[in-house]
Amino acid sequence: MKQEERLNLLFKAAREEEVKFSYEQLVNQFKLKIVSPKIFQQSLSKITHLNTLLIVFLASFIGIWWYLSPTPSSKIIDSSIDTITTTEFSNLTVKMEEARVTASSTSPFPVVTPKQIAISSKQVDSSTLIQPLPSVFDTTKNINLPPISSLEQQRIKKVAPHRNKSIPTIFKSPTISHHFLKITHQDDAKQVLKTKQALTDIGFEVKKLHTNRKQKEIQSILFHLRHPDGLDWKFRVKDFEQIELKIIKDNRLGLRAFAYRFGQQTEFSPLIYLNEKSISKHRVASGTKGRHITRRKKPD
């Protein structure tokens, strides 16, 4: 009864609370929003007009310049036209026709023998060849890269641009790092062992990691992870293609929390803290979402 009254009072307060965003403010913004697209369109049309004019002018300028200044290739063409007489030209066409006929009668692609290659390479003067450039990797110049810590800080700043002030500071601090672990259904026993080792290296106690295979592919997987802080997480997944574990680690405080997801397009599960007791059961191929149950809530 008390709570009902309290609720009613709260609703009444909400109904009677003064407006924070006044009508005048909103109208000003609204008018600006309505007018601005027109201005933008007008200015855009002007800009496009100017652009077309500029392009036409530039194109005409380049054309005139190209026409007036003779290029080396055009010079060569001019000279060859001057030197080749009409008789030479007819002889040349006859020769070309002969060559075409012989080539087509034997094979469409003339075969070059190794002997011919050797002769042609002998004929080439080595002094005329271009010397190879020094390798890029030979340079001894040091490239100044920013230190990793500052890069990491920048990344974290970019990743979490949220207006909400209530996010705990630990997830914003530069000492937080995210680690990812992947398990695919095509992993063999060695890779599964490696994953187990990686999990233990991170700080978990892997009580159980059992896989069930069908046609050399993992059909289902069962995890049982523990942690001295109180974590007791059982994870059972069937018919998955990929499981991705995201582990949130603080460089000072160590392991903080983790989450999981199936495939890169899906969302991560809610954070699983190190003092949680929970079970996650999923069957991915069936289309059902499965469930994640926390048996004991995180104590304060």
Place this chain on the structure above:
Amino acid sequence: MSKRKQDDFLELYKVVHNDFERFCRARAYHDMPYEDLMNETLFIAYQKLDQLEKRTSFLSFLIGISLRVLANSRRKKRAIATNFEEHHHQNYIVEQDDFTRFSDVELLHFALSQLPKQQREAIILFEITGFSIREIMEIQSSGKSAVKQRLARGRKELAKILIAIENKAAI
């Protein structure tokens, strides 16, 4: 012509401004800034003013648009956001323990933000904006009993959340 339309629109809006602002503030809590939601809704409503059938149902027309705007923004956010913090910020909010500096209305908005989407909408529309159950039925496109259930369950849930918050604040 456009000037006349604009004046007409603003005249219509002036009457419902207070109710619409309160609705947006309560509904957009933690989802997006309510000023942005109001602005965006007004802009769309102005463009679609010809589709308004009754001038008396202008507020529900605005609320319908604002709910779609919110849903779209949430979907876009989900598509863009790849970082973990943004997806699960709701989890962190529950962990905060500075409820003592919240005003009564802020506390209510916070508690409302913990409810499921449709329950939250129904309660805001019924209790804060003052809509009837029939109007909520039209907005949510659901039956009378469903809306009534949402209201009853929402109130129960709200009471539970408020108790939890008060206990936490007391600790």
